[in-house]
Amino acid sequence: MTDQTENPVFAAENTAQTMRNVMAELGKTETLANPAPDKTLIEAALVTTPTGRNHHDLTSTHRAALEYLKPARRKGTARLADLQSLTDWAQRFKGDTSALFAEPDMDAPTITCIADYHAAGPIEPTTPTGDPTARHCHHRAVYNFPLSNEWKAWMEVSDTPMEKDDLGEFIEANAKDIMDPTPAILKGAESDKNKDWENRLILTAQQIEGRYGQLSQLLKMSKQFQVYETSDLKIATNRDSGESEIQFLNEHKTADGKPLNIPNLIIIAIPVFANGAPYRMPVRFRYRKSGGQIRFILSLYNPEKSFEAAFDVAVNKITADTELPMFKGTPES
The missing domain is CATH 3.30.720 (Signal recognition particle alu RNA binding heterodimer, srp9/1)
Structure with a gap:
């Protein structure tokens, strides 16, 4: 009987089988860590591949595959x-x-x-599980x-010097925001019969020595306002030392020579936020004369209070x- 191991045909077949076995062993991957079913997105998924038995982290691939149909969390x-x-x-x-x-x-x-x-x-920074x-x-x-257009308009001009024509254009464009003072406010005395907002505005005027004016007065001033400046010389002498002090006293007057007596406060009622409730705020009205130039200044008085009230609501x-x-x-x- 012929020994099959000595037969070239059988020897070739044995060699091929051996090679298949060797290649299968070399190409086999090995799982080092696989995510548990109930902790899919916490534990890592690690495998090794044949080329030098390199390690590959498949955690992100696993997570991406899982989130393909359903996100892991809301974001x-x-x-x-x-x-x-x-x-x-x-x-x-x-x-x-x-x-x-x-x-x-x-x-x-x-x-x-x-x-x-x-x-x-x-x-709990020391807890192993987080x-x-x-x-x-x-x-x-x-x-x-969204801040209201009225709020943005008044805040933009607040404390900004304006020429007479610019003041007139602004007042005419925003006349709807200006309210005339009530009789109680014009009287200038706090009372239990007044509304709360009236007493608040009266108190503000008292604190800053202000006097409220009407829209018509403001419009008239923006069109016809003229200031005439006069200077008086004052000399004061100290009899004990003999020293003298010289001062120039400047006074602003109207065209007919009378002292200027203009209101320095107006009242506006504007919403802080778009489509919100209006808030009544005093606005200080001032002017500055330098040479032949006059600049008008409108300043919102404590706009932070109105903003805080609207925001808190x-x-x-x-x-x-x-x-x-x-x-x-x-x-x-």
Whole structure:
């Protein structure tokens, strides 16, 4: 009987089988770490490949494949057009850890809702599995308060010197914002019979020694206002030392020589935010004469108070409607 091991045909077949076995062994991958079913996005997925038995981290590939059909968590920032939409968004997505942040910036006020904000309680930085109160804070909604056109117009001219014609054009364009003082305000005495806002304006006038004027007076001044300056010489002598002091006293008068007596306050009623309630504010009216040039200055008196009042109304409303904690300022970035 012939030995098959000595037969060239069988020897070739044995060699081929050996080579197949060797190549299969060399090309085999080995799993070093595979994510557990209940911790898919936490544990890493590591394998080795034949070429030098290199290690490859497939964690991101696994996560991308899993998120292809369904995201692992909510993320993104919604930009909402009104406060009610922010309230509805918060009601739809809020949880036990959700929170509101209000930024009272007079130039760009905002309210932000973070649906997945950090849970309350102290941090636990030494816990092996991570801080149990930490959240990603990736799911947000922001409402940017739109400042009213009236507010922006008056804030733009506030404390800015204007020529007579510029003042007249501004007053005519914004005459609807100016309100005449009521009889109680003209009287200038606080009373229980007055409305709260009347007493507030009266108190402001008393504090800055102001007197309220009417729209018609302001329009007339912007068209016909003229100032005549007179100078009187005053000499004072100290009898003990014999020293003399010379002063020039300047006085502004009307064309007929009478001292100027003009109102230095007006009242405007404008909304802080677009489509919001109007707020009554005093505006100081001043003029400066230098040589033959006259400049007029309109200055909003404490506009911060009106802004804070309007902002607090919005903050209190959304806090009450959503029942979420409110923080003044900006959240962690």
